[in-house]
Amino acid sequence: MKNKNSIPTPTDPAFGGGYAGLKGVYGDFDGNLTGKMMAAGQTLSGPTQPFDGVIYGDVTGSLFGRSSGGNDTISGQARAIIVYGDAGKAIGDHARGGDDTITVGGSSGSIYGDAQSMLGQARGGNDVITAKFGFGGVFVYGDAGTMTDRSVGGDDVILLNAERGSAYGDAKEMSGSAVGGNDTITSMPPANAQPGMEVFLYGDAQTMSGRARGGNDTLVSGAGADQMWGDAAVMLDAARGGADTFVFAGNFGSDRVYDYRPGEGDRLQIDVADPSNPYGEIHWETSGTDVIIHVSGPSSTGDIVLVNSTHAFSVSDLLLV
Numbered sequence: 349m350k351n352k353n354s355i356p357t358p359t360d361p362a363f364g365g366g367y368a369g370l371k372g373v374y375g376d377f378d379g380n381l382t383g384k385m386m387a388a389g390q391t392l393s394g395p396t397q398p399f400d401g402v403i404y405g406d407v408t409g410s411l412f413g414r415s416s417g418g419n420d421t422i423s424g425q426a427r428a429i430i431v432y433g434d435a436g437k438a439i440g441d442h443a444r445g446g447d448d449t450i451t452v453g454g455s456s457g458s459i460y461g462d463a464q465s466m467l468g469q470a471r472g473g474n475d476v477i478t479a480k481f482g483f484g485g486v487f488v489y490g491d492a493g494t495m496t497d498r499s500v501g502g503d504d505v506i507l508l509n510a511e512r513g514s515a516y517g518d519a520k521e522m523s524g525s526a527v528g529g530n531d532t533i534t535s536m537p538p539a540n541a542q543p544g545m546e547v548f549l550y551g552d553a554q555t556m557s558g559r560a561r562g563g564n565d566t567l568v569s570g571a572g573a574d575q576m577w578g579d580a581a582v583m584l585d586a587a588r589g590g591a592d593t594f595v596f597a598g599n600f601g602s603d604r605v606y607d608y609r610p611g612e613g614d615r616l617q618i619d620v621a622d623p624s625n626p627y628g629e630i631h632w633e634t635s636g637t638d639v640i641i642h643v644s645g646p647s648s649t650g651d652i653v654l655v656n657s658t659h660a661f662s663v664s665d666l667l668l669v
């Protein structure tokens with residue numbers, strides 16, 4: 349397989365819609381890989397402001413058969429940017445995505461650690477994604493837009509450094525028997541963030557259906573108002589979540605946790621000055637169907653709302669560090 353960096357013009361409107369003047373950069377091939385083809389790892393830089401752009405770590409098309417993506421290092425700072433760590437379309441059959449390091453920013457963007465979709469017995473790579481975006485917003489998918497069949501997500505590390513954005517540890521939609529990886533998502537709003545920022549953190553997906561399984565994820569709150577789901581906002585059919593940890597430290601703002609389920613192993617980790625006697629630093633109350641946890645101490649300050657929590661909250665729900 350030739351390694352080349354050239355400038356195709358993607359024609360599939362599914363990947364370019366709304367991005368005028370789209371230019372693309374790919375690491376390995378303008379098309380698909382099949383059989384046992386292996387993409388290489390490259391260092392790829394995308395377009396710069398004020399242009400729009402799309403970067404494919406390996407191929408503009410799909411990975412099929414037993415092909416595999418390379419471990420790429422991708423950077424870019426464009427007005428509107430789309431990044432696929434491995435494939436612009438699908439990863440299917442027994443193919444797998446590489447372990448990519450993606451560091452991009454701009455006004456708005458969509459970043460996929462592996463591909464647009466994963467199906468068959470595809471496996472996502474373990475990607476490290478840093479997204480620095482302004483108020484235009486960014487969507488970060490640790491693995492893919494959609495995961496179905498028996499696809500398995502990688503263990504991704506996502507740093508969301510944005511005023512508006514959504515980060516999904518695995519995909520926007522997981523169906524079939526898709527399995528989420530064990531992802532770490534950290535919200536770190538820019539120091540100059542305006543009031544009204546909207547950050548949504550999903551350990552696995554926005555919607556899980558069929559027999560999809562969520563991973564054991566770690567969601568780290570930032571200074572703003574974070575909306576957090578350890579698994580998914582919508583759980584349908586026989587979908588099940590994992591054991592997720594929600595982490596709060598410093599001045600973490602006013603956050604909402606929508607799917608706190610201690611029966612699945614979910615925990616709240618709060619940084620306190622005196623873990624042996626936290627009662628001076630942590631108080632909680634019930635308000636309607638919510639539990640509100642107030643944290644006020646030398647180590648951490650903020651409020652956590654456990655939305656629609658029927659659980660009888662106690663200090664045993666807390667991992668005090």
Ligand SMILES: [Ca+2]
Nearest residue numbers: 375388405418
């Ligand atoms: Ca590559």
Ligand SMILES: [Ca+2]
Nearest residue numbers: 433446461473
């Ligand atoms: Ca990848």
Ligand SMILES: [Ca+2]
Nearest residue numbers: 490502517529
């Ligand atoms: Ca993942």
Ligand SMILES: [Ca+2]
Nearest residue numbers: 551562563578
């Ligand atoms: Ca999860």
